[in-house]
Amino acid sequence: MKPTHVQADTARLLADEIAGKFPDARGRFGPYGGRYVPETLIPALDRLEAGIKQYLYSAAFQQEMTQELATWVGRPTALSYARHLSASWGAEVWLKREDLAHTGAHKINNSLGQALLAKRLGAKRVIAETGAGQHGVATAAACARIGLPCIVYMGAVDMERQAPNVGRMKLLGAEVVAVTGGDKTLRAAIDEALRDWVADPTDTYYLLGSALGPHPYPLLVRELQAVIGREARAQMLTQAGGLPNAVFACVGGGSNAIGTFVPFVADESVEIVGVEAGGTSSALGRNAATLVYGRPGVLQGTYSLLLQDDDGQIQETESVSAGLDYPGVGPEHALLMLAGRARYESATDAEALAALAECSRQEGILPAIESAHAFVGAKRWARENPGKRVLITLSGRGDKDMSTLQRTLLGSGAAGASR
């Protein structure tokens, strides 16, 4: 079965999204999402779906999760007023500090939640895929904490590029398996993890790293990351004295963004904006801005927007931020865009690096290059909306990006020139 054309009653889609009706019983977000997987995976996905219904919202699970988030992850993460950015942008700028979460980014919210679920489901081992290594590190840490063996599939090319994260995963007790087939990067690693899962879907738990893949993963990851938006919304009300006029987050697979956005979807006054990796240009293959430039299609189990050519061939992507460098995106973002509730734009490599330098210098916070993309969008918005209030999810810290920053900002001597 192959979906052909997206036609939609956007008013109804929007009403259903606001009412929290997605995904539907078939795992669809309007026309997007679903399950495009081999027959052999359906029972495993059904079991996971049943496990989510049974455990995720139970008092015992929620209590354990809340306890671990508070005492091990370090939640709630701070909401910081960005004093100097506010002054220079002419708007009120607030930062949701996922960089302060354990292992340095929002990814731990998802890894911890799924590892707890895996244990409840009786899994004997956890497998995961990783691109830049950040999801692998978060999953290795969560598995160590919960006491489950962890195997991480990683493209051979990525292992070379991200050697420090390979070391971190090993120290945290994970086995890192080099994937030498396909493109030797994230896409090949996901394929390999799926193959492993098919071989032993009862004893193995597949811990997927973003709000994508076949149903029920986009739902599960959204629910685990929504803690970002829930905390931020409550913190805005108490610390800022009201809701933001706009919310910004960077979008790779879309997990930190969907977790930020969903608790604000029903707040009509709040503009919702995702910022994708614009790479070096708008040409096909020179960016990873899936929602901005993509077209509908199926990739790795879900129907969403994709970067593909006229023949439907998935395109190589390019971005200075490894975490945004993927040709697909979570299906709920495709729906939010279709329904007109969220808008998506892109920021180029150069713009993101400049924003990283600006935030570091002015606020004393070195953001991940991924997160810096959100700042680019927020700054544009602030210029057009003087005096208004904007919330930015700062998805992770930039220490992991030092080798890239040495080659770029520091190499060209531009870091100090932005005040």
Ligand SMILES: *Cc1c(COP(=O)(O)O)cnc(C)c1O
């Ligand atoms: C992985 C990562 C991202 C991109 O992933 P999403 O699923 O889109 O959130 C963004 N920021 C940081 C810091 C990351 O590590």
